[in-house]
Amino acid sequence: MPSSACSSPGSAPCRLEWRPSRWQAAAHLLFALLMPWVAAATELPAAAHWPVGLLAGAGAALQGWRYSRQSPCSILIPAGAAPALVDGHPVDALSLHDRGALLQLRWRLHGRRQARLFWPDTLPAALRRELRLAVQARPIPRSRP
Numbered sequence: 001m002p003s004s005a006c007s008s009p010g011s012a013p014c015r016l017e018w019r020p021s022r023w024q025a026a027a028h029l030l031f032a033l034l035m036p037w038v039a040a041a042t043e044l045p046a047a048a049h050w051p052v053g054l055l056a057g058a059g060a061a062l063q064g065w066r067y068s069r070q071s072p073c074s075i076l077i078p079a080g081a082a083p084a085l086v087d088g089h090p091v092d093a094l095s096l097h098d099r100g101a102l103l104q105l106r107w108r109l110h111g112r113r114q115a116r117l118f119w120p121d122t123l124p125a126a127l128r129r130e131l132r133l134a135v136q137a138r139p140i141p142r143s144r145p
Helices: 022-040 046-068 125-136
Strands: 014-018 073-077 084-086 089-099 102-109 112-118
Touching: 014 125, 022 046, 073 125, 084 102, 089 125, 102 125
Parallel strands: none
Antiparallel strands: 014 073, 073 084, 084 089, 089 102, 102 112
16 A cells, blocks of 8 residues: 555645724724713813814724725735735734734734734634634744844
């Protein structure tokens, strides 16, 4: 009987598409609506409650609008020591931080830190597991001397 090759060729590449979460956009909107009442509960002078609250609400709404307008990005985490790719650009220091229902993927691109937050509505459970396994299978980076 011929000897069989390795039964598993190793981890397959993990391909993901990040897009803005509707849940996070809704949270921004909720915060924007609640800001005037939050400002009224502070020890600001009474005349400043509503102007400060409306300004804070406008800031939260602007952040939510900017977030929802972000373009989707594609993420490829290959098996082995090949660098991960974000929108086709190789990245360094890829790490995954599990925050309960949220997953935060961090990396360095051209010396700048970047991150994407995966909410449950943007990444199904099967892809969440695949992402965790792909990041765990990556070799540990060696520190520079």
